[in-house]
Amino acid sequence: MSSPQMVGREGDLERLCGLLDAVNDGVPRAAVLGGEAGIGKTRLLSEFAASVPSEALVLRGQSVDLGTVAAPYAPIKDVLRNLVAAVGDSAVTDAAGPGRSALVALLPELSQGETDSGSAAQLHEAVAVVLEHVAQERPVVVIVEDLHWIDAASLNLLRFLVRALRSGRLLLLMSYRSDDVTRGHPVRGFLTELDRGRIVERWELTRLTKAQVRRQVKAILGEFPTADVLARMAERSEGVPFFVEELLGLDGCDTDDGLPDTLRDLLLARYERLEPSTQAVLRLLAAGGVRVPHVIFERVHAGGADDLDTAIREAVFASVLVIDDDDYAFRHALVREAIHAELLPGERTRFHAGYAEALEQTAGRRRVAAEVSYHWMAAHDPEKALPATIDAMFEARGAFAYATAGQMGERALELWDRVAEPEQVAEMPKIELLGRTSSHLRNAGENERAIALIDLALAESSPDQPLQYARALRDKAFYLANVGRPGSIELLEQAGELVPPGSPGDLRATILTALSGRLMLEARLDEAIAMAANAHAEASAIGSRRYLSISSNIAGVCLAHAGDVDGGLARLEEARVFADGDGISSLRYWVNASDLHYLLGRYDSAVALAEDGLARARELGVERISGVILAANAVDPYLALGEWARADELIARGLSLDPPFAFKVYLQRARMWRLLWGGDVATAAEQLRALQPTVAALVEVEMQTRLGIALVAAEIAIAQGDLARAWDEASVLFRPVHRAIPGYDLPLLWVAARVTASIRRERALAAAQTCTKANSHATSATRSSVDLDEADRDIRTALDGATSWPTAPFWIALVEAELGGASADGTDADLWRRAILAVRDSSAPVHLLPYAQLRMGEAAIVVGHRDAAHEALAAAAHDADAAGITLIGDAARAVAKRARLGVAAPEPLGADDPETASAEPLTPREQQVLELVARGLSNREIGSELFISGKTASVHVSAILRKLGASTRTEAVFLAGATTR
Template sequence: MHTRTISPVFVGRAAHRSALREALRQADASVPQTVLVGGEAGVGKTRLVEEFLAEAAGAGALTAVGACVEVGADGLPFAPVSAVLRVLHRELGEELAEAAAGFGGELSRLLPELGPPSAPERAARDQEVRGRLFELTARLLERLAERRTLVLVIEDLHWSDRSTRELLGYVFRVVQSCRLLVVTTYRSDDIHRRHPLRPFLAELDRLRTVRRIELPRLTRDEVRAQLTGILGQPPHQDQLEQVYARSDGNAFFVEELASVTENGRAGALSDSVRDLLLLRVEALPETAQRVVRVAAEGGSRVEFGLLRAVAGLTEEELIEALRAAVEASVLRAGDDDTYRFRHALTREAVDDDLLPGERSRLSRRYAEALEADPALVPSDQHVTRLASYWYHAHEPSKALPAVLAAAAQARCRHAYAEQLQLLERAAELWDSVSGDERRLLPVGSDVDSYPVCDCPDETLGFLDLLAEMTLAARLAGEQERGKSVAKRALRLLDDMGHPLRAAWFWAQLSRLVRQLGQGDGWRELGRAQELLDGFEPSPVHALVLTEAAGWCSVFASGPGSLATAERAVELARTVGEADVLLNALISLGSLLIDVGEGERGLAEMRYVAERVVPEERVGVFTRSHVNLQSLLEGMGRSEESLRVADEAQTLAHRYGLADTRSWIAGNRADALFSLGRWAESDEACAEALRSAQSPVAKGLVAQRRARMAVARGEWEEAERQCALHQSLQHYDGAAAQTAHPAAEHLLAIASAQGRILDAREIFAEVVRVNQPPGTGSYTWPLLHEAARAESRAVGVPAAEPGQPAAIAMIRAYAETLPRHYPVWIGYALLVEAELRRAEGRATAEDWAGVVAAFDGLCRPYEEARVRLRWAEALLAEGERQRAAAELTEAHRLSEELGAAPVTEEAERLAARGRLTLGGEQPEAATGPEALGLTPRELDVLALLAAGRSNRQIAEELFISPKTASVHVSNILAKLEVANRGEAAALAHRLRLVGVGQRVAG
């Protein structure tokens, strides 16, 4: 019987090895690379990586391996990154310490060997320190990869915790110009549709320096080669067929099946995969089997000292048992005195084979061993692993304090997703622990602005836990979970007589509801304010009033809201809440801009932004830079907005704030659209979608893409994006900054499709809602589209009767809008000129004023549209030369932008007015069928065939009614017909109006 089961010959994988070698070559050339190696369990990912690492090391690269551990699901963050850094520290020693000089205390959260960690940050700044941890990790790797090529391997990414994924994603995006190659492995068969790794992989696929390798199963010929290597000779044909059929080409199963032979042939095995996986274990000596079972419950990697403490064996007995397990390829020895299963499937099978009581007993022994000697595991893992062991030991009184301690550590390391998981486990355990024991727990919320209470009531202790969960959920981007926790807390607080705590939770719920796009949050804020009535000022008062001021800046701007923001600033100063004060100043600045005090408002907001950067106040940064760039854009200062966006993007990447990155990129897309840099605006939208986490952020991307599609005349795409936006906004009464652009795009689509009555109804609904108009930047473009729709209504029988009332409604609404800044003034003039055009009384002077208003505002799309209208008015007044010049400029601008509707309208106007456009004359109709008709007579014939009167023909072609009558008479004579009806019939029959018809649209 052959006991060697690992083939000495590496079979196949030529294309995959070539891809890894190419990635190494690129890394050697200082182009950082990432390779994602996927495949089902047992397909050979580890073997491929091991072979490659040997090649890389032979080529002079420094290699390090770290693995995600299954305990990560219980909240152990950054485990593989810490493991890699330990290897590098062991190999490089002082060189690594020198590379980390100046920030070793912060990196010690990942590598304790660098010394004691820096002083813990206060709760309000958790996110910023986490972002700095990411930045410093990337900086350390860049420094280490300057002198030599680093090849880092992260195994089993399917077990990774969220914090590890976010840190790796940050490194992959920002590390540049160094010799770094990161290879990760993951089980593709474990990545179900809702697995958290799936969106992470999708995001990485968009990065230029990331490539993905998917390992298929072995072919029959490759299985033959593998068996030959294992058996030392080619297999019999029936043995090959039996092994190939049972293994289905899985390399690990091929090895397992080859290990059991009878007379040179594969022996009979159970159909159960578990039994197959346990065969090798059951062949071990009894003591070795016992050690393997102990190791299985310890996790995917267990230290030698911990195994000895739990197994209860002498050192010699344990070594002999481990030697047998390693030689049988059940376990593998690590360089750091740890042991892990050669394949995770085997560990799972062994663990599943344990009896329930046996499993909990082993977990208890692990926990007791760690309590007796914490040095048995790395210091940064002790708390989390102890919590996991006690939990699985089903000892609530021991597990609960351990889980709370692990949650505190996760928060200290800014691993909020893992902190939330641990806090949820603590909530699960809470009722299983007696009240006396709970009073001894270190439960006491450190959440910013949360009211501290010395009352020993047990329920209040649980509320502290729920407060931590609410904040952790928000920071982790789990808004739906945070909402659920806040509601649970409020149910507990009913009739308890703790209004400050209830107000705090209502304020949190308001924010979560808004972030989820499930409401405007005012009802929740109103309830919070009611609860605070009659109490002395406190941090909770400041928080709630600041939230109210922020709400007003979005939903109800105006003088009354300005007073709310001023009170919030004053109260925050009184109670000494710095972050709350800065947030209140942001709302104050926004509201000042809305009421026309632009320079004062910008000064307030710039003051906040200048404080945020050096003090790294991430919680404030999420509003300061985002709001500042948006308001600058709304005021028509798009270039300034882009400069703020550039700084904000750098900071958001540094802090690892995905949703904030989406808002910044989206605002950047707005500024680029205004400046006519539409290709760059498209790219910014794509970046915003990649980063978006919340439904609101995703909906805003759809809204911006709808705007671009409307401008380009891509009507199907515009409708699709509008529908997507509506599906992501789950409530009525959205803020003007969201609702008005949405209405604008729907109205533009309806108008372009000739559905004038639908367009009117869309605008009428905006008026009926009685929505505060908000800042002019969101509402003036809506009014412009409504006015354009009325211009299109001229000559539409179904729309003409209601036109005077529709125009009056638009004018009345326009009177309510602010006109504080040049771009708003320009839009006000544009709307009125378009309405006068719909009424048939717009003059060239009207449009000249609009053109002058937009001059110098660097808005080429608006410029193209108003110059087109000016050219039309000049042509109607007989100024053909000036009309041709303005029309040519409008056509040039629209073509450069890709604004197809404007381009086509300019070309139609040129054809109707017989104007030179871009240095070329419009084509004239020729051919024998013309019967002597001139190009102008063909134009008249087309309109005559469409049923137009002489007056309407004159208006369309910018000629006098008398001239139109002369043309009609000439046409009747040349066609030898008696009346207009016969002329129209003959024109259609002889197809004489094919050219002329193009001017009738």
């Protein structure tokens, strides 16, 4: 009674085919199909899979229903095993490159003697690289069905693939049962992300119309139904194709006699017509899941082989079962669920116990502990469920499925008191299980649950067990740091006291290095240097090059910030040498070294170090995970160099890959700063308002984040004219909690000086005005209670403490100019001339020169030097426009207009045309794109030339057309005067 042709899904099939055609441009696509049970999702995907060209490779993965804790990576394993079957294991492992060991951790059968190792980051990267590699050779369709049953690890991997895949003829299709994805379901959040970012096409299959039901009946029966039958069929099925087929299986639904009254009865109707022996086989099969391998089922089945064959054959002929290779599967999961619900308590216990034993006997190299745990739990046998669950926890951890490992650990803790001697059964004390489970939850991002469990571990242990208690204290410190909450330092100090020198293992080394790192982040530099020395001594004693590198790294950064720049750089070089061959410490070196070089004003070397680190991340197979952190470190130096298009690309790319929380904040801060100086003050302010609640805790424990957010927040407030708020943000430098870090302090000191000078000018203007209606509303500056003389003293005192920092000369020149003039309001033109000379230094960020020229022009106007003002403002507008610093370019023209100095708007390419003379200037990146357009390249080809996506190239082309007032690409080339080369 299955329809020989699919009805009512022609438009959906065409849409899927269109997506497959679209991937031929080399850019992956993805789509998610939703719909209620029985609506035809699997049928549609099967029809589509059958329709793809023969050269395309179709890889299918099926999520498995194991109750509340799904088997880790079940659909991903299916996809990869299908891929291995299609192209061979060596092709897959070779394509994985440095991620091969992580792939082996997921599929042990791929091992050729090497030990499985790596990380979740390497596994994600390896899967992405393998799929991209194969999709360069041929179109690849990956189908992952039944997301409503998917495990957290697979969902995270799919989330990564959607964000990270950038090349190859790859189409990723996913399906889910919409009535099972209720509020709180993890897939709900995944779908919301897709909708918010418009990353993936998503639609739901609708029920069939009455006319479509009529066509489906005709396809099945070979003739159209009578009006009565059609009406009855449409009413009872409600347009769900699967229910139409089930109803037709009941003697064609000719009359109302014998028709089921409920959905459950309908689902069981075919089953109940089978022989009792066949029903018994189906009940046994239902306990095994939607799909059961023959090798497993024949072990569970107690009867003879001939009896089993007879029963299976009858169930297949009755369209209850299908055979797929060597597996038995129910034609629809709804039928399996209905039959499973019919099991008697005794049957349920026996059947699930049988499956658990069969899986244990046939597992081989495949990891099936999650399934074994599920069946022993369903069999209500805690004595066997506990060790199976512990095994499942270890297996999940071995495959980097931390969420599943944490869930298995929590399941084991629930079983603990139901077992006579749990420590012997679990082969570990409860305190260890609590610690392991909390660690897995922390790695899965479940920080609050991890903290709750580690608190239980601390409550159940005591300082009388010093190493155990210290480990729990250390772990809690890590978890608090993960969520940006205070308390880590105190916990690590307490843990360090419990672990004396010479203690076994590397526990003391991890505690001391972590403590020195937290002290560094809070800018307690002297304490951090001393603690790093202790950590270094401990690392030397245990022979750990990793901790030797990390301790040298921390000491180097702190020494530099404390004033010994040369000594700090020397210690960082030591860290690099010690890190050789170790991925974790080497990446940490590249991150800190590139950041320090940026703060020292060595922007080219900062970029080079970040790029070197990115290359190392690529070698380690974590380019799109840890590499994002290094790419983020290149953003600020690129902004300082004026390579804003490159910075924009890194920011967008980094945020799309969902980096760790702290680095996401760094990228968001850079994006806001870029928007502000690019002239989009409103969007920058909007993003700041959205970010501030989430970053509140982090700024309390990370000094560099506190100062970075304060800097951009103060600058946004200045641009909005809210000087009281700007001072509130900038004055973080003068609060008791602040500890000086010259590289971060100096830019904020300049901003603080800008604020005090602006407040003075506004107060002077308000005092000079007569008491008119226009003066009845006080400005934020006149309302402010800032003691400006005290503020100036604080600024100069802080500045005196930072004079030895390499970039101090130009920052000092700017501060002196801001506070210059008879009224300390920044109106001394001579001081601004000196500032202009100072910021021409290569270590000064590019935006400072046009800013100083703008302020020079304003000061010259005050003293009546109109020629000097015109020259400075024209230079400010020109330099700002050339660098894309719209905030300053617009401000310079506005000042000139008010003073009637006539500074011209920027002229784009083709400015001889009067219709385009007032257009916006093309950015350097847009000029590059325009040259490639003139050569006749498509958006995709432009993207390949410039190492950007075709979509990004399209955005640039659209901006060029808008700015030039052109309607076509050819017209844009003509208007710009570009020549084809």
